Amino acid sequence: MKKIIIITCFIFINCKTNIDKEIVKISKDDFPKTEKISGEIILKEDYNRNYSIKVFENILLIRLSDSPNYYSVYNKYTFEYLGSIGVKGEAGNEWITMYDSGQLEKTESGICLWVHRYQKGFFAQVNITKTLATKKPIPIYEKIINIDAKSFPFFNLFYLEDNLNIIGNCWLTDQNQVRIKSYDINTKKIKKSELFPKIKNLEKLPIQVVKSLYSSGFKKHPTKNIFFQAMYMFDRIDIFDENLNLKKSIVGGENWKDNYYDAREINPASNFLEGKVNGYAGISASESYIIAVDVNKKKSNIDNTVKESYIKIFDWEGKPICRLKSTDDLFSISLDEKEGILYATDINNEKVLRYDINKIMEKW
Template identity: 25%
Template structure:
């Protein structure tokens, strides 16, 4: 049931609010389950280093025919922008600052809108200023004050600092940051009525009272994306070997789960509190197209992250959950994006200080 959002007024309210939300972690049995056994295409991809001056980036985004490379130092601009596949520098996007048309720290969810005239705009979650904006891409390159089609503030107390997806004018979906008092799979927010609806976890949690708010954030964080017609929301979990797809038109009912062979529907909180090695990193980034789901896969103990720079994988599924391909990537990727038209995967290896490009095909 949607509820009116109110910022916390006292410690008592915080405790009460947390206790209410902790009771939501019940698994929904209605989702169809696909257990991954094998992939028809299973091969190693060998790529080439590109953009050799871009050694300090952890995020890549492909929008139309432009590659956006995040600038972590944030001196003047949020992104350097290159044409693909030529990789010519075409400009910068998102002036760094605290003005109404400047960004301090942003997140994209690979969500774009195409106008009748063919102009491509992208949705931007300005997490530092708690603003959600729709920005025309090409006309705003190198502009200090860009043209913004849609600009709406969201309450900082919700802590929507990660993926934020626009479904319609009164329905956004986002995953929650570490400072949120809510703990669920994701949050549905109505910016008109300022009401929220917390979608629960679809796992059975044993000894749940042992989990703190920080534990919930670490355990249940996921990458969110939406399909082209906005009818399906996909959530790939970082700490569990599972991807879940939800029906956006039916109260966000889970309709499909793609899980690894050893993935259990039960989580024992006592094991997490007693043994750090119980937690692993599985899905780390996500890209969706009209026909396919691409997921960056680690399968690495959490405490090895950033230290043991192992090979990674790009796993490909169709929207029915059928495994299509598994590409072994020799580099330790932290972000990737897909150019299906030209047959390239672009990947950022932040810890190895390089950006790679890999040719690929989904034809056997």
């Protein structure tokens, strides 16, 4: 009996140790330094409403909100306008709706962007270089993959060429909400992760509400099959491998824990997220870093305008690297790690911004 108790205790301690290894608890005091950054306004002659920004190789790719086109492309050094990609419309070569997860790649034939349309199960690789060469916004496709969106509903998608897998997350129509899932292109086999952190009595809530509670940004490492989700309500960033295994969880505060919330206390008819949001908004992935904008910004007591935004930088092991503070209302961000330049959009004030953080990064 004594031997059984000892073995049981060993198993419990060992399991707890493994769980603890996955959890990286952080607070603002764990960052070696908080640095103030000041942005330069760029693309002053661009009068579109610029929603998100991505930097890759020698280009800036900007997704537009109020424009007949989906994307504008600029030279990142000169800010020269290079052309547009994607026409909004219903004709054969136009897109009614189109999204991307930020998966940009350099191929032998040029720079490519993966785009998707979740309503139709459409997933395609657009060659930006070839499209710009035509001087027309109609996209030139390198690959087109059709997915059964009924059996595999999705919102964000990433393509893994080495094993012909697709990694995605859930759409509102998905009745079996999970954190992330994979789709094997050849076998059509679907694999799913579990849903966490757990909420008590979650089954009592409509699936649309569950989707809101587990809302998160989702990014892939630029060159490796590693992914991270930065949650909106929960104060946690979770890092996964291509087999959907959880490798690390970067957490803070208390609401990241299982059963912190009880669904019986959530009224879907009210603003149930008010006072509960402690996570992240805009996110970006670079070769060495995870970059995330804290959703809770410092605001004016007079007009509620944002006075300070905070960016947290981690490495891919979850180690806190630096905390950046800006007076801009940051929304979308993208780090050019080699050049030491951070790009961002402030959509509320219609700004596209460039931050030279090269000297700050030298300390990292």
